[in-house]
Amino acid sequence: MPETNKKIADKLEYYPKNVQMLATYAIEQAKRINAAALSQLLEQETKKLVRKDMAK
Amino acid sequence: MILKKMILDNFRQFQGQQEINFNTSTPSITIIYGTNGRGKTGIFRALIFCLFGEKSLAQDENINIKDINLVNTQALEKSDGKPVVAMVATTLVHENKTYEIIRKIRGLKEGSEIFEEGFELTLVKTDEQGNTAPPIKDKTTINEIIGNIFDPKIKDYFLFDGEKIERLTRADVQQKKTVAQGIKNLLNINDLENAINGMKSLLNNLNAQLKIHSQGKFAQVLNAIATTNKSMEDNQIKQETVSAQLDAAEKELRKYDGELDKINEIKHVITQRKALLAQEADLIETQSSRIDLLRSKLTGTAASLLMPIIVKVYSQLDTKKQTGEIPVQSKLDLIDKILKDHRCICGTTVMEGSCEYGLILKWKNRIVDSGLSDNALNLWRDLNAIIKETPGTIDSVHKALIDYDKNQIDVTQIHEQLKKISDQIDDSAEEKAKGFNQSRDKVNKDIGSYKNQVRVLEQEYQTLESKKVELTRQKEKLQEEEGIKDELHACAALATDTNEALNNIFNSFTEDIKKQLSDLASSAMKRLLDEEGKWSLKRIVVKNDYSLQVHDHRDEPFLANISAGQRQIVSLCFITALAQVATGKDRFEIPLFMDTPFGRLSLEHRENLIGFIPQICQQWIIMVTDTELTEKEWNFFRKVNCNCTFYKLSPLADGTTKVENIPVDEALTSIQAH
Numbered sequence: 001m002p003e004t005n006k007k008i009a010d011k012l013e014y015y016p017k018n019v020q021m022l023a024t025y026a027i028e029q030a031k032r033i034n035a036a037a038l039s040q041l042l043e044q045e046t047k048k049l050v051r052k053d054m055a056k
Numbered sequence: 057m058i059l060k061k062m063i064l065d066n067f068r069q070f071q072g073q074q075e076i077n078f079n080t081s082t083p084s085i086t087i088i089y090g091t092n093g094r095g096k097t098g099i100f101r102a103l104i105f106c107l108f109g110e111k112s113l114a115q116d117e118n119i120n121i122k123d124i125n126l127v128n129t130q131a132l133e134k135s136d137g138k139p140v141v142a143m144v145a146t147t148l149v150h151e152n153k154t155y156e157i158i159r160k161i162r163g164l165k166e167g168s169e170i171f172e173e174g175f176e177l178t179l180v181k182t183d184e185q186g187n188t189a190p191p192i193k194d195k196t197t198i199n200e201i202i203g204n205i206f207d208p209k210i211k212d213y214f215l216f217d218g219e220k221i222e223r224l225t226r227a228d229v230q231q232k233k234t235v236a237q238g239i240k241n242l243l244n245i246n247d248l249e250n251a252i253n254g255m256k257s258l259l260n261n262l263n264a265q266l267k268i269h270s271q272g273k274f275a276q277v278l279n280a281i282a283t284t285n286k287s288m289e290d291n292q293i294k295q296e297t298v299s300a301q302l303d304a305a306e307k308e309l310r311k312y313d314g315e316l317d318k319i320n321e322i323k324h325v326i327t328q329r330k331a332l333l334a335q336e337a338d339l340i341e342t343q344s345s346r347i348d349l350l351r352s353k354l355t356g357t358a359a360s361l362l363m364p365i366i367v368k369v370y371s372q373l374d375t376k377k378q379t380g381e382i383p384v385q386s387k388l389d390l391i392d393k394i395l396k397d398h399r400c401i402c403g404t405t406v407m408e409g410s411c412e413y414g415l416i417l418k419w420k421n422r423i424v425d426s427g428l429s430d431n432a433l434n435l436w437r438d439l440n441a442i443i444k445e446t447p448g449t450i451d452s453v454h455k456a457l458i459d460y461d462k463n464q465i466d467v468t469q470i471h472e473q474l475k476k477i478s479d480q481i482d483d484s485a486e487e488k489a490k491g492f493n494q495s496r497d498k499v500n501k502d503i504g505s506y507k508n509q510v511r512v513l514e515q516e517y518q519t520l521e522s523k524k525v526e527l528t529r530q531k532e533k534l535q536e537e538e539g540i541k542d543e544l545h546a547c548a549a550l551a552t553d554t555n556e557a558l559n560n561i562f563n564s565f566t567e568d569i570k571k572q573l574s575d576l577a578s579s580a581m582k583r584l585l586d587e588e589g590k591w592s593l594k595r596i597v598v599k600n601d602y603s604l605q606v607h608d609h610r611d612e613p614f615l616a617n618i619s620a621g622q623r624q625i626v627s628l629c630f631i632t633a634l635a636q637v638a639t640g641k642d643r644f645e646i647p648l649f650m651d652t653p654f655g656r657l658s659l660e661h662r663e664n665l666i667g668f669i670p671q672i673c674q675q676w677i678i679m680v681t682d683t684e685l686t687e688k689e690w691n692f693f694r695k696v697n698c699n700c701t702f703y704k705l706s707p708l709a710d711g712t713t714k715v716e717n718i719p720v721d722e723a724l725t726s727i728q729a730h
Binding site for chain 2: 003004008011012015018019022023026027029030031034035036038039041042043046047049050051053054055
């Protein structure tokens with residue numbers, strides 16, 4: 001079986017840090033919950049990342 | 057993983073306990089040989105049932121799962137209404153550990169109905185030192201262990217039947233689904249797909265919130281984006297609906313094709329019956345004309361019965377005619393003149409009272425009855441005609457009678473043949489075929505309409521996508537112009553970028569895997585095709601819509617033109633490529649279990665396949681019918697450099713099947729016995 005997660009991480013390296021973090025978080029959470037519940041979690045995570053960015 | 061042993065107990069056709077010891081050398085071939093209905097698929101079913109608890113196979117798509125019974129029906133008949141347990145035990149070796157999986161199902165027959173329920177699953181593990189752990193009974197734990205050895209998601213690429221091979225060659229929705237699912241399973245990208253869906257949902261939420269907080273032109277653009285998103289979602293739903301309708305219609309079409317195939321099997325008998333009926337009609341017409349002929353000859357035929365009398369009367373009349381007695385050679389008026397003139401035409405005086413006068417008078421009296429003379433002459437003529445014609449009439453009547461008799465034998469034989477055919481086939485077969493053809497035509501039209509709808513929807517979706525790209529560009533421009541940089545916009549921007557990144561990765565994965573599959577399948581195709589095929593077919597391509605295509609030597613799409621055998625080769629190449637990609641190795645370490653794979657292959661293709669599979673797979677278990685394995689194919693197997701085990705499925709008197717291990721040296725005799 002191809003090492004999917006490793007390959008995804010490799011491919012994400014070419015994207016900005018925030019995108020990498022949000023995408024990794026989305027895939028991790030997607031393993032255990034459905035798309036609707038995932039959307040709420042992602043909104044919180046997105047806001048967290050944006051606020052951190054804006055605070056810089 | 058290597059399959060070591062399988063024990064079947066009261067499972068399907070196999071009454072009582074029977075055992076198959078697979079060849080475990082690497083590489084190896086285990087051949088399971090049997091005529092149709094002997095239980096080859098039953099063995100395949102046993103493996104799927106034992107490892108994954110599944111009752112149905114791909115080929116059961118039109119069968120209700122309740123109608124699939126795994127418990128041996130003869131054992132149920134003998135049980136007097138008591139439950140009967142069927143069992144499959146599979147022993148396999150994985151990473152030097154031995155696993156024995158035992159799955160049982162209980163069946164009960166009530167009247168004509170059979171009820172079944174699975175009720176026991178056990179796994180026994182023995183490590184490399186030979187230490188056996190206590191049996192595990194917990195289903196979840198067992199399924200996890202089996203899943204780690206043999207991921208159920210990829211089982212389809214190692215265990216497949218003829219139906220699955222056949223399905224891949226069809227250019228329909230089912231084929232695309234099979235290929236797409238195969239690729240997604242191989243990539244293990246379900247989590248990635250779920251993440252993309254979650255991200256899409258987040259984007260919609262954020263855009264909805266932005267819409268509430270925005271005014272003016274920016275609001276219009278956001279509104280347009282939301283409307284476009286909604287249209288795209290609606291389009292996707294419509295596409296799914298139409299695809300489902302298309303899928304159902306294609307299933308129905310296959311059902312009709314299946315029925316027509318069955319009728320086609322007896323088509324030659326129907327054609328024979330038609331020919332016999334035409335022949336019978338011709339014969340009956342000929343008989344009728346012979347009867348007319350006999351009727352016309354009836355008078356002549358009757359005359360022939362009186363022929364001796366006719367000949368006798370004719371002879372007498374003829375003698376009289378010869379002597380001039382009939383017809384009378386002189387005229388009455390001439391005699392009267394002689395008597396009146398008392399002078400004969402020779403000049404002699406004929407006086408009244410003289411002897412000459414008396415003779416002439418007597419002559420006259422005889423001639424007076426000239427009507428009688430005419431009648432005699434007519435009778436002479438008629439009899440003459442009858443005598444002349446009768447021999448010809450007798451000959452023609454005799455010939456007509458012989459012909460009639462011969463024809464009648466033919467008619468009787470044809471009747472007998474027609475009766476035999478009627479016993480074989482249903483009189484309504486042709487009517488049914490007509491009905492199926494009509495239904496098939498209708499479904500085919502529906503399929504055309506659905507395909508057209510899908511095409512239109514796909515085009516609409518592409519237009520909407522372009523519109524969305526343009527609107528997003530406008531939105532970003534307005535954001536910059538109006539200096540809107542609040543948190544919501546930043547969140548939406550991050551979500552948009554992340555969504556794009558995930559989509560790019562997903563596409564990149566699928567593109568990579570499509571290319572790998574195309575390359576491996578093309579390489580296998582070059583090994584398997586015959587010389588003509590190698591020249592004319594260049595490569596197998598997995599298209600963007602997940603359908604399979606074959607390119608010809610000019611690199612042009614050519615799938616529509618290839619033969620049924622070549623289609624099967626394309627499917628086999630794709631399946632072996634999937635298996636190779638799944639294990640990530642050139643020779644995969646999972647058994648390749650094939651049920652009747654040679655169906656449409658030519659002899660050369662069979663030889664190539666038999667030589668090729670052991671090179672890419674360490675354990676090949678193949679189930680073949682008597683039409684697939686003859687002396688020729690057996691010789692191909694013997695030429696392959698790997699160990700071989702041969703099992704034969706033999707019928708028993710009660711309709712059950714016995715599994716017999718035949719030594720390889722005796723296998724050919726067993727094959728030839730068929």
